Amino acid sequence: MRWIWIDKFVAFHSKESAVAIKNISLAEEHLHDLYPDFPVMPNSLIIEGLAQTSGILVGEARNFSEKVILAKIGRATFHRLARPGETLVYSVKIEQLSETGASVSGEARVGLEPGAPLVAEIELMFSHIDQNLAGTEFPEHNFVFTPQFTELLKTYRLGANITL
Amino acid sequence: MAFSKEEIYKKVQGVLEDALGVDAEEITPTATLREDLGAESIDFLDIVFRLEKAFTTDPAKPFKIPRGELFPENLPAMMADEKFVKDGKLTPTGSAELKKRMPFADFTEFDKNPSLENAQRLLNVQTIVNYIQSKLG
DSSP states (O other): OOOOOOOEEEEEETTTEEEEEEEOOTTOGGGGSSSTTOOOOOHHHHHHHHHHHHHHHHHHHTTTOSOEEEEEEEEEEEOSOOOTTOEEEEEEEEEEEOSSEEEEEEEEEESSSTTOOEEEEEEEEEEEGGGOTTOOOOOSSOSSSOHHHHHHHHGGGGGSOOOO | OOOOHHHHHHHHHHHHHHHHOOOGGGOOTTOBTTTTTOOOHHHHHHHHHHHHHHTOOOTTSOOOOOTTTSSOSOHHHHHTOTTTEETTEEOHHHHHHHHHHOTTSOOHHHHHOOBHHHHHTTSBHHHHHHHHHHHHO
């Protein structure tokens, strides 16, 4: 089972930007873990969802040939809680892309309509870990974008113009 | 757009504050990135991205830092090589190699005592400022 925190892509512009959604359901156990009788989507998992949206965008930019790792959360600002029944919309944009990694900015809102309430703003940095400065070597096989993950990504084709 | 020396220093200072979460007063010209400011290997990529953004004035002509130019690559492997380092000091071959890889660093103190410790002090705030000045020259 993959640790997956987005439901589908609704927009995907290669090497530029992507939008994914995550429906929040009361049936999800983690919603009940933070506060008694007050279910919320944990902010850490909102960061994870934004990072997955971004990581797939960054990975696709190099045809999933690099091992893309979330290296740093430069900034994460939260404005509002996300509650059950709401749909989180993760919009991310590649700010810089190089041989060694990428920087990404993004935001989470609840709802797709213009001006939907802002939940979070974020800056993330990703590393192509085989290109690391120290010359550290990692296993040859791509343990980030595995064949299983690629299969899973195919389900996203319904909602986005993504080529796999 | 040309930047004055002071403007370059201020921008580098801002980049390091954001990338490393340190206070402005900790960032002095001789402060080393690793020992004094606590940079880890992943921070170097972050610093490169932030410098590129900070010194880009025209999006059509982005300021780019080629790989390995500011922060030399594979230094740990070099420092573990007997050809370059012996008894805690850089050999003449090692010193020459380091000067080739870090042409923007000030080697005055290092030349007096080419120890590993002094080699590590070469990667400091002034080295970044020198590099940016040479690029924007």
